[in-house]
Amino acid sequence: MIFLLDLQTLKMKIYDFARILGILLDNAIEASNECDEKLINITFRNDLKHNRQLVIIENTYKNKEIDTDKIFEKGISEKENHTGLGLWEVRKIIKKNNNANLYTTKSERFFSQQLELY
Numbered sequence: 001m002i003f004l005l006d007l008q009t010l011k012m013k014i015y016d017f018a019r020i021l022g023i024l025l026d027n028a029i030e031a032s033n034e035c036d037e038k039l040i041n042i043t044f045r046n047d048l049k050h051n052r053q054l055v056i057i058e059n060t061y062k063n064k065e066i067d068t069d070k071i072f073e074k075g076i077s078e079k080e081n082h083t084g085l086g087l088w089e090v091r092k093i094i095k096k097n098n099n100a101n102l103y104t105t106k107s108e109r110f111f112s113q114q115l116e117l118y
Contacts, residue, residue, distance in 0.1 A: 005044035005053055011117040012100060016093045020102075021055065023086040024113050028059035031111060035060040041110075053117040061111040068104045 010017055025042075032038045043056040070076055072091045077084035094100050099118040106112065 005046060005055070009053075011053060012097055016097065020090050020093055020115060023090050024057050024115070027086060028057050028111075028113075031061040032059040034062045039110075051118065055115040056112065058110040058112045060109065061106070064106070064108070066106065066111070068106060071104070 007014065007017075025040075028040045032040050037060050039058075039060045041056075041058040043054065045054050046052075047054050072087045073084075074088040075084040076088075077086075090102065094102050097117075101116045101118075103114040103116070104112070105114075
């Protein structure tokens with residue numbers, strides 16, 4: 001893996017960044033594990049043109065009907081015996097950092113989370 005994001009210039013507290021990254025990666029691993037094709041793509045890069053840092057996590061997923069808005073609500077989980085607090089916590093961290101956004105999209109093949117830090 002090539003790591004192109006200088007953590008010393010990270011525009012977020014390292015604990016918050018690590019917490020978000022941990023939750024997103026855990027979700028990506030669990031979702032792709034249910035698929036025949038178990039793929040996770042992770043991109044770290046500086047977007048100098050738009051003065052932002054990007055972390056993009058894409059993974060294969062099974063439930064194509066997933067509601068990309070509802071998954072951030074407290075107590076919502078696709079996983080059995082889980083509390084549904086992971087993405088809710090991610091949203092809380094994003095809201096308290098006025099220089100961060102998270103965009104969630106899905107295609108036929110990949111579920112994608114793009115974290116942007118300005």
